[in-house]
Amino acid sequence: MPGKVLDIRAMSASTNPAPGIRSAPIVAKLIDTSSCIGCKACEVACQEWNDLPAETTVQVGTYQTLPETTPQFWNLIKFNEHESDDGAFHWLLRKDQCMHCADPGCMKACPAPGAIVQYNNGIVDFQQENCIGCGYCIAGCPFNIPKMSRQTKKVYKCTLCVDRVSVGLEPACIKACPTNCLTFGEKEVLLQKAESRVKQLKASGFLTAAVYNPLGVGGTGVVSILAYGANPEVYGLPKDPSVSWLVELWKSPLKWLGNFAIVAGIVGTFVHYLRFGPKSIPQDTKSDQPQAGGGQ
Amino acid sequence: MKPVKVLPGYVLRYTFVERLTHWTAALSYIYLLLSGLAFWTPWMWWVAIMLGGGPVCRAVHPWMGLIYTAAVIYMLREWLPDMRITQTDMEWKNHIRAYVTNEDEEMHPVQAIRGFDRFAPVDRFNLGQKYLFWVMFWGGIVLFLSGMVLWFTEYVPPALSFVRIVAVIVHAIAFLFTVAGFIIHVYMGTAVVRGGFSSVIRGEVTEGWARHHHRLWFDRITQASAAKK
Numbered sequence: 001m002p003g004k005v006l007d008i009r010a011m012s013a014s015t016n017p018a019p020g021i022r023s024a025p026i027v028a029k030l031i032d033t034s035s036c037i038g039c040k041a042c043e044v045a046c047q048e049w050n051d052l053p054a055e056t057t058v059q060v061g062t063y064q065t066l067p068e069t070t071p072q073f074w075n076l077i078k079f080n081e082h083e084s085d086d087g088a089f090h091w092l093l094r095k096d097q098c099m100h101c102a103d104p105g106c107m108k109a110c111p112a113p114g115a116i117v118q119y120n121n122g123i124v125d126f127q128q129e130n131c132i133g134c135g136y137c138i139a140g141c142p143f144n145i146p147k148m149s150r151q152t153k154k155v156y157k158c159t160l161c162v163d164r165v166s167v168g169l170e171p172a173c174i175k176a177c178p179t180n181c182l183t184f185g186e187k188e189v190l191l192q193k194a195e196s197r198v199k200q201l202k203a204s205g206f207l208t209a210a211v212y213n214p215l216g217v218g219g220t221g222v223v224s225i226l227a228y229g230a231n232p233e234v235y236g237l238p239k240d241p242s243v244s245w246l247v248e249l250w251k252s253p254l255k256w257l258g259n260f261a262i263v264a265g266i267v268g269t270f271v272h273y274l275r276f277g278p279k280s281i282p283q284d285t286k287s288d289q290p291q292a293g294g295g296q
Numbered sequence: 297m298k299p300v301k302v303l304p305g306y307v308l309r310y311t312f313v314e315r316l317t318h319w320t321a322a323l324s325y326i327y328l329l330l331s332g333l334a335f336w337t338p339w340m341w342w343v344a345i346m347l348g349g350g351p352v353c354r355a356v357h358p359w360m361g362l363i364y365t366a367a368v369i370y371m372l373r374e375w376l377p378d379m380r381i382t383q384t385d386m387e388w389k390n391h392i393r394a395y396v397t398n399e400d401e402e403m404h405p406v407q408a409i410r411g412f413d414r415f416a417p418v419d420r421f422n423l424g425q426k427y428l429f430w431v432m433f434w435g436g437i438v439l440f441l442s443g444m445v446l447w448f449t450e451y452v453p454p455a456l457s458f459v460r461i462v463a464v465i466v467h468a469i470a471f472l473f474t475v476a477g478f479i480i481h482v483y484m485g486t487a488v489v490r491g492g493f494s495s496v497i498r499g500e501v502t503e504g505w506a507r508h509h510h511r512l513w514f515d516r517i518t519q520a521s522a523a524k525k
Contacts, residue, residue, distance in 0.1 A: 013338040014338060015338045015341075068454060109464075111334075111335040111338070112350050113341055130350075131351075132335075132344075132350035132351045132353070133351060133354050133355075134335065134354050134446070134449070135446065135449030135450060135460075138450075138452075138457070138460060139449075139457070139460045139461045139463075139464050144454050148449065148450035149450075150450060153351070153354075153355075244458075244461050246461045246462065246465045247461060247464070247465075249465065250464060250465045250468055254465070254468060254469070254472075255336070255337065255468075258336070258468070258472045259337060259339075261472065261476065262472075262475055262479070265475075265476060265479040265480070266479060269479060269480070269487070272396075273483075273487055276396075276397055276398045276488075277398070278487060278488050278489070278490050279488055279489055279490070280490070281491070281502075281504050281505055281508045281509075
């Protein structure tokens with residue numbers, strides 16, 4: 001897309017600030033799981049718009065298409081069967097896809113400059129031409145979303161239809177959804193909408209209904225309304241997701257400590273040489289040849 | 297194998313196979329270090345560009361890792377008897393300060409700690425060299441194991457994703473330990489202990505060098521060759 005660099009707010013492994021200067025409202029996708037009927041129209045629309053080849057489905061014991069998203073299947077409705085303590089059975093549907101975190105762990109972990117970018121509107125996008133196929137983003141992601149292709153050795157995931165959004169269209173899945181379970185727009189507006197829907201759900205007896213917009217990753221660009229919001233685990237969502245502390249440790253203190261140690265080591269050896277110099281061999285005239293100097 | 301001919305006044309310190317093993321490990325490590333530094337920090341990304349680009353580095357790095365791992369394992373086989381840390385090393389360790397500040401020399405016999413090599417004699421390798429070997433060996437094993445997880449990262453099942461995260465950080469920590477060893481080793485072997493670098497290229501050192509730096513080893517091999525005669 002022409003002028004796309006002006007929209008890049010942050011990028012992976014960059015030593016410089018990202019070039020994005022355009023202002024844009026933060027966009028979001030709102031998923032009201034309580035009105036999802038599991039029709040999978042969003043799955044089809046995603047495959048179709050992105051020209052992704054058909055995946056062979058895998059029987060997982062439910063209506064679910066595949067166990068997990070794949071490099072060429074970015075939008076998966078998860079069919080969670082859940083039995084609550086009172087013995088009631090719940091069929092909890094969830095749309096599994098990239099959450100477009102405000103503070104993305106994938107981008108933090110990525111060592112390849114510009115392989116993961118975040119646009120001014122909040123969309124997190126993989127740039128496969130810059131991807132080196134190390135898979136560190138997989139370690140950085142708390143939602144198990146980036147998937148590496150065994151053929152291309154690149155990672156893929158939902159782009160939030162950045163190509164559609166950047167020309168004023170809504171993502172393909174939104175367009176296909178028949179129940180208005182999916183809506184797209186400015187995040188501020190959608191969050192208000194989500195809160196009023198949560199109130200409605202609570203009034204209908206879903207007392208723990210909540211908005212899933214986890215702040216451990218800075219909030220997400222994909223916001224879910226969960227009827228049983230007190231336990232997002234029953235939907236297969238982590239309760240309080242954050243980028244693993246090990247990844248944070250690796251990319252912050254360890255990295256700076258390591259860089260300091262390497263530079264200090266090099267400087268230290270140089271200073272040592274200036275102060276003490278080389279070791280010389282004592283001239284033991286008894287047995288050494290005059291020319292012997294150990295190959296100096 | 298027929299005995300290697302050595303110039304008069306010189307002794308053979310490293311056999312051809314030992315030198316070959318050393319340089320297999322050294323050159324593969326240097327590639328691993330350079331490409332690894334590019335993955336470690338974007339400030340070093342230019343190295344990846346010089347080595348053919350990120351995807352090339354990503355593809356070659358694990359293969360070099362296999363070569364390095366094989367080399368250090370072969371080194372263990374070759375050098376294990378020489379690398380065991382002994383009581384004599386502990387004696388030497390007491391005087392490490394003198395060694396680091398070059399006070400072990402006899403250039404200025406009055407000020408120097410007289411005859412350092414006599415009261416803290418060294419066998420084939422000194423304690424510093426032994427530490428380096430063990431850091432590079434165990435570092436290599438840890439880097440190999442964590443590296444295998446990272447090499448085939450797309451095959452790690454979701455339930456074991458913590459293994460991937462642990463592998464990432466363990467790989468980084470082991471890398472930092474080996475890089476410390478590497479910096480000191482290169483500095484000591486080229487700048488400080490003159491004759492060390494050529495010994496691992498050509499295999500020979502002067503008798504004076506051998507007696508000064510590795511007295512116990514020198515006595516051992518000269519007695520052995522005298523006994524043969």
